Amino acid sequence: MKWSTYLVDFKTYLRLERGLSDNTIDNYEYDIKRLISFLNDNQNSVSPITIKKEIVQQFIYKISKDLSPRTQARIISGLRNFFDYLVFENYRETNPVDLIESPRLGRKLPDTLSVEDIDNIISAIDLSYEFRGINLGHRNKAILESLYSCGLRVSELTDLKISDLYFDEGFIKVSGKGNKERFVPIGKATQNLITIWLDIRSNINISTESKDILFLNYKGNKLTRAMVFTIIKKLVNKIGLKKTVSPHTFRHSFATHLLENGADLRAIQMMLGHESITTTEIYTHIDKSHLNKVINTFHPRKQKTL
Template identity: 40%
Template structure:
């Protein structure tokens, strides 16, 4: 089974051109399912039927898996068994008998503008690392970039004299994003004062560097945000994606068109962007309740 899974992951990489993170997600779902099958003494995917899959979904729920994780698993299995059928690993697709549970509605965590200001002002900008971290947070909040896009941001992606940056998003789709004066100021300050110290006479195309002069990882930015959120005294579960959510929510609250936000975030489908309209409506309700004399 592991060999079949590896063949499938290679197919996703070479034939479908999926990103490394997406393939890791598929691998995790498939490896966990294969481990379950092994415990159930099922050693071939051709022996998997709908009953086994339903039992595994029940097993996932009993072991605390979130509804959306189970939905993701079903999506992974649908694609995987279609692949197995196409290349004659199996004769029947068990997923045709499996319904997808309704997805739980999830509203992303968002910082207030005051909380964003507190977070941005927390790094010690008398320190080369603090200057770098302030620049990272300023760019994330100014552009709504995904953390994967941040770590791959290169010097030649910057066109600061025109007030824009380039990035490659999901599916290697390029987009051009405007960037505000505050973020530009902090990028220039970081490049002129800290980046050369981090390089230590080495060469790197990446904008944001670690202590060894190499590019930062997604995990390191996640850890930095957790660190500074705690220092700022913000009592929310904040991740790199929270700054992206906050970016989208705040510009919608200030009158931006939903289609513009879709373009800025790099969403292929506007239905993905519409989650932010629910947050903005909540903001309107709060404002009404606070300011209307008869609310």
């Protein structure tokens, strides 16, 4: 069989057996195709069944010149999972990536915005903005408030359905990574913004497949992740904010601000949809710097020279 055949089988396994999201599966596929491209460039016709550790090492060495350690580690992890699958299916006996070490990674703290930054970005939205007769200003405000108020991933936001809104109970149902569902509280202010958008949305000619999708473009189709990035980038440029801001920055800010104001780490884990508490614990590193700032500002001994 060709690489492509094994890759199709692997993707089916990831989707059906492991329940991974399309975005995660796409990343696996992209990393494996990097290896295939390397083999083609070097006119190496080795198959997934016969490839040796040495060839994989040559590939890793090549990409190490151009990619960050974090990206290298992700690619190595993706390849390891692919060959683990081939071993599991008895296509080969050993995994050629098993003895290849990933680069050591420092723990990267997520970028965050201050409450003032977020208020300034959202305040910069022109609520009168229309395109093709559809008011998109109110939609954009509802989008950013939902990202920040509920700590959503951008894919969770674009996948959000009207049937996922439980405003009477004060929750929304979110489909996260691996199609795992969780309920996240949603405040009245954000509910009101979404309600305004729903009224505007009712005037759009909506495509059949997007009838239940909450956030749409003017054509009545599901909003893309790229469009959410674009909305945020334009607003950041508009207010002259010298920071790199993405939809995920709002999610990080959500968690950080909760922790700074005394929220329980386990509750934050549940709202973010982290499978492991250790993933959420990265925010305690940010909180420590906040606490240090509080001590230096307010503790009497820090203001007194002994």
